Amino acid sequence: MIDRPDSIVIGAGMSGLAAADALHREGRTVAIVEASDAVGGLARSIIVGGEPIEPYYHHIFPQDHETRDLIDQLGLSGQLEWRTGPMAVMHHRRTFPFDSPLDVLRFSPLSVLERIRLAAATGVQLFRPDRAHLDRTPVSIDGPRWFGRRGYETLWRPLLEAKFGEHADTIAMAWLVARIRQRGGARKATGDRLGYLRGSLGALAEACTLIRRMWTEDDLFDFGGRHYQLRGAACEPKPVQRPHPPFVIGAGGERSALRVVAEQADIWNCPSRTAAEFRHKSRVLDEHCAAIGRDPAEITRSIPVLVPPGTRRRPAPCSSS
Ligand SMILES: Cc1cc2nc3c(=O)[nH]c(=O)nc-3n(C[C@H](O)[C@H](O)[C@H](O)COP(=O)(O)OP(=O)(O)OC[C@H]3O[C@@H](n4cnc5c(N)ncnc54)[C@H](O)[C@@H]3O)c2cc1C
Numbered sequence: 001m002i003d004r005p006d007s008i009v010i011g012a013g014m015s016g017l018a019a020a021d022a023l024h025r026e027g028r029t030v031a032i033v034e035a036s037d038a039v040g041g042l043a044r045s046i047i048v049g050g051e052p053i054e055p056y057y058h059h060i061f062p063q064d065h066e067t068r069d070l071i072d073q074l075g076l077s078g079q080l081e082w083r084t085g086p087m088a089v090m091h092h093r094r095t096f097p098f099d100s101p102l103d104v105l106r107f108s109p110l111s112v113l114e115r116i117r118l119a120a121a122t123g124v125q126l127f128r129p130d131r132a133h134l135d136r137t138p139v140s141i142d143g144p145r146w147f148g149r150r151g152y153e154t155l156w157r158p159l160l161e162a163k164f165g166e167h168a169d170t171i172a173m174a175w176l177v178a179r180i181r182q183r184g185g186a187r188k189a190t191g192d193r194l195g196y197l198r199g200s201l202g203a204l205a206e207a208c209t210l211i212r213r214m215w216t217e218d219d220l221f222d223f224g225g226r227h228y229q230l231r232g233a234a235c236e237p238k239p240v241q242r243p244h245p246p247f248v249i250g251a252g253g254e255r256s257a258l259r260v261v262a263e264q265a266d267i268w269n270c271p272s273r274t275a276a277e278f279r280h281k282s283r284v285l286d287e288h289c290a291a292i293g294r295d296p297a298e299i300t301r302s303i304p305v306l307v308p309p310g311t312r313r314r315p316a317p318c319s320s321s
Helices: 014-025 065-073 101-105 112-125 131-136 139-147 149-170 173-190 202-216 257-264 275-292
Strands: 007-010 030-033 046-048 051-053 080-084 088-091 094-097 193-197 221-224 229-233 248-250 267-269 300-302
Touching (some): 007 014, 014 030, 014 065, 101 112, 112 139, 112 149, 139 173, 202 221
Parallel strands (some): 248 267
Antiparallel strands (some): 046 051, 080 193
C-alpha cells in the first residue's frame, strides 16, 4: 500500500481502473480503494469450468473508441476478437431471432399491426431529431408512445427490467435510443460483429506455475509474471503429498484452456456431454501435448457424470477411450 499517494480512486470498476491507469501514466502515484473483494466491478470475471466469464454479458462495439484505445494502450489488441453476436428474445420460454427488421416482423407474440409499428418505430429512433431532450424523458412514458403499449410491454420492458431491475421505468429514453443506434452502427461498421476480449487463461497457467514452485521449492524465490508478481515467495509447511498435490483442471476450451491443461494438469476433468465430444476433446488435448512435447499419458482423464435423483436411465459410458 502506498503511504501518501498523489491521488485516490474510489472503486476498482472499469471507470476507476481506467482513471487510475491514466493518472499513473501521468507519473502520479495512485491508490485504489475497492469495497468488494474483486476488481472489475460490473465487468469483473468469475471462473466457470476453468474459463473466465463475466457475470453480466459484455461486448465492445466498433464505435467504442475510448474502450478500444484503452485496450490498445494496455497492449491487449491481439486479444480482441470480432465475432458475430446473434441476438434472440425469449418470450414465454420460446426464443425469437432478433437481428434484423425482418425478425421484428416475424415476432409472433405481437399482432401483425403491432409488429409493423414496432419495426417502424425502432427504425425511426435511428434518425430522431429530438435526441437532446431524451435524457429527461423516462422510457416508460416515451416507449409506449412510439412502440405501442403491447410492443413496449412485450419486447422492451422485460429487457429493461432484466438489466435495470426496479429502476427499469425511470431509465431515460436516451439510453434505449443510444443502444438502438449503437447496434445499428455496429451492423454498418463490422457486419454486426461485436468485440470480445479473449479470456485471460494466462492467469491460470501462471498461478499453476507459481503454486507448483511454492509447493516444491525450499528457497525463497521471486516471481515476475504478467498477472502475478511476488518477491521472496515461500510456502511452509509444504503439503504432505509428494511431489505436490495433483492439479485438477476442468476445462473444455479447445484453443487456450486445453493448452493450459496440457502444460499444467495432472488430472483433466472434461466437461463433455457425449462420448463423441469427450473423444474429440481428448484428441485436441493430445495435439496440445504433442506440440509442447509432453507425454499425454501423464494426464489422468476424467469426466463429470451427472445423475439427477430419480433417474432410471444409465449415463452413457464416456471414459473408455
Ligand atoms: C447486464 C449488463 C450488461 C452490460 N453490457 C455492456 C456491454 O456490452 N458493453 C459495455 O461497454 N458496457 C456494458 N455494461 C455496462 C458496464 O458494465 C458498465 O458501464 C461498467 O462496468 C461500469 O463501470 P464503473 O467502474 O463505472 O462502475 P462499476 O462496475 O459499478 O464499479 C464500481 C466499483 O466501485 C466499488 N465501490 C462502490 N462504492 C464504493 C465505495 N464507497 N468504496 C469503495 N468501493 C466502492 C464497487 O464495489 C465496484 O467495484 C453492462 C452492464 C450490465 C449490468
